[in-house]
Amino acid sequence: MATIGLDKLYYSKITEDASGNETYGTPTILAKAISAELSVELAEATLYADDVAAEIVKEFKSGTLTLGVDDIGINVASELTGAQIDINNVLISGGQDAGSPVAIGFRAKKSNGKYKYYWLYRVKFGIPAASLATKGDSITFSTPSIEGTVLCRNKPDSNGKHPWKAEVTEGDTGVSDATITGWYDAVYEPTYTRNSTKTTTTTTGDK
Numbered sequence: 001m002a003t004i005g006l007d008k009l010y011y012s013k014i015t016e017d018a019s020g021n022e023t024y025g026t027p028t029i030l031a032k033a034i035s036a037e038l039s040v041e042l043a044e045a046t047l048y049a050d051d052v053a054a055e056i057v058k059e060f061k062s063g064t065l066t067l068g069v070d071d072i073g074i075n076v077a078s079e080l081t082g083a084q085i086d087i088n089n090v091l092i093s094g095g096q097d098a099g100s101p102v103a104i105g106f107r108a109k110k111s112n113g114k115y116k117y118y119w120l121y122r123v124k125f126g127i128p129a130a131s132l133a134t135k136g137d138s139i140t141f142s143t144p145s146i147e148g149t150v151l152c153r154n155k156p157d158s159n160g161k162h163p164w165k166a167e168v169t170e171g172d173t174g175v176s177d178a179t180i181t182g183w184y185d186a187v188y189e190p191t192y193t194r195n196s197t198k199t200t201t202t203t204t205g206d207k
Helices: 074-081 177-181
Strands: 003-016 022-024 028-031 033-049 052-069 102-110 115-125 145-150 165-169
Touching: 003 033, 003 074, 028 052, 028 074, 033 102, 033 145, 052 115, 074 145
Parallel strands: none
Antiparallel strands: 003 022, 003 028, 003 102, 033 052, 052 145, 102 115, 115 145, 115 165
16 A cells, blocks of 8 residues: 655664664654655575576565655764764864764655664664755755664564664554554563464663
8 A cells, every 4th residue: 555654753872782782772752754765775596407496595684764854963873873063063074074873763644644664773874965945936845864874783683683764554464552562662672482483573772
């Protein structure tokens, strides 16, 4: 089903232990969302037997997330990109800036009025792009965009996997109200019943 809207764009700061395993901070509003474009790159391998493709394996390699927003405040820009804020509250971007990865959450409204919710578990952003133009005869809105690389998280889930995305659709069979209402309370943490890949509705925050 087609989506017709996008809102509630959040980010969660990541801290890592000595092994690189992530702990997620309390989600915070990033900006008012205008657009989100997610493209995925897959790693593919083909096993040939008797001169024919006997098995094809496709796995997530990385993704690219491009966000169009109304504005990016300097504090958010600093946390996402590694740019520095000086004593005069001026944002200074340098050639060696490297922001820390974050988790990104948002939701998209479907044509039936329900929402599809997302968390991307590990995204590393670059410097925001800006489109500027002089004032002409008509009004043109120039808004910033920011692009990030989407990666699998380092910390394995309870099923031993390294997830890169969680998504759920409001109103789908088996989706509890608690999962939807608590989506932005903490980055969603998948849990599984033993010998099953069915996800239960558990969220975790800071530890």
